[in-house]
Amino acid sequence: MEPGSEGPFKRLAREVAKFGAVGVVGTVVNFAVSNLLWHLTSLQAVRANVIATIVAIACNYVGFRYFTYRDRDKSARTKELSLFLAFSLVGLVIENGILFAAIYGFGWDSSLQRNVFKVLGIGIATLFRFWSYRSWVFKALPAEDEGEAGEPVAKAETPLIEPQREPLPRPKQHVS
Numbered sequence: 001m002e003p004g005s006e007g008p009f010k011r012l013a014r015e016v017a018k019f020g021a022v023g024v025v026g027t028v029v030n031f032a033v034s035n036l037l038w039h040l041t042s043l044q045a046v047r048a049n050v051i052a053t054i055v056a057i058a059c060n061y062v063g064f065r066y067f068t069y070r071d072r073d074k075s076a077r078t079k080e081l082s083l084f085l086a087f088s089l090v091g092l093v094i095e096n097g098i099l100f101a102a103i104y105g106f107g108w109d110s111s112l113q114r115n116v117f118k119v120l121g122i123g124i125a126t127l128f129r130f131w132s133y134r135s136w137v138f139k140a141l142p143a144e145d146e147g148e149a150g151e152p153v154a155k156a157e158t159p160l161i162e163p164q165r166e167p168l169p170r171p172k173q174h175v176s
Contacts, residue, residue, distance in 0.1 A: 001175070006133075015068065015134065018067060018068040019130055019133075019134075021063075021067070022063030022064055022067060023126060024061055024064065025060075025063060026056040026059050026060040027056075027122060027136070029052075029055060029056045029059050030052050030055070030056035030122065031052075031115070032052075033051065033052035033055050033056070034048055034049045034050075034051075034052035034118065035051060035111075035115075037049075037109065038114065044115055045099070045103055046096055046099055046100050046103065046104075048136070049095075049096055049099055049114075050092065050096055053091075053092045053095055057085075057092070060088075061081070061084055061088075064075035064078075064084075065137060065138070068138075069134075069138035071141070072138040072139060072140055072141060073138075073139050076078075078140065080137055080143075083136050083137045084137045087132040087137060088129070088134060090132070091125035091128055091129045092127065094121060094124055094125040094128060095121035095122055095125040097120065097121070097122055098121035098124065099114065099117050099118055099121055103112075103117075146157075
């Protein structure tokens with residue numbers, strides 16, 4: 001089987017696995033930074049967690065761009081990064097909003113409770129991030145067609161506007 005000839009479910013499974021691998025690294029970074037800040041500083045829990053989430057977002061961007069979505073369109077990096085940061089900010093609000101509600105709404109502020117609600121927040125935010133990153137940030141390149149010789153030809157190579165052709169000269173008419 002040639003690369004690119006796999007079914008959509010296999011491609012999605014591979015994408016989910018790569019997304020998950022990067023996510024695991026980001027989660028480890030997130031938990032390490034937040035727990036260090038919680039235990040070694042006097043920062044409030046949610047503020048420390050926001051810092052940890054920002055550090056993890058930076059790690060994740062590198063992983064997503066150069067591992068998970070390295071084959072995706074790279075033509076508009078500024079737009080990509082802007083969208084990534086915007087959707088990551090929404091994920092940050094989801095994750096930290098759940099932690100905030102647990103601590104300040106219910107008084108669940110032990111180290112174990114913080115980590116449990118951090119897991120819940122990361123889980124919900126991850127679902128949102130996966131959908132938004134694959135749909136809006138790291139867009140897929142156009143699918144490939146097979147050319148005359150059976151070799152793949154990317155649709156992106158097809159001009160968007162047909163080149164204008166000079167009209168053929170009209171034959172002169174003789175009037176007799």
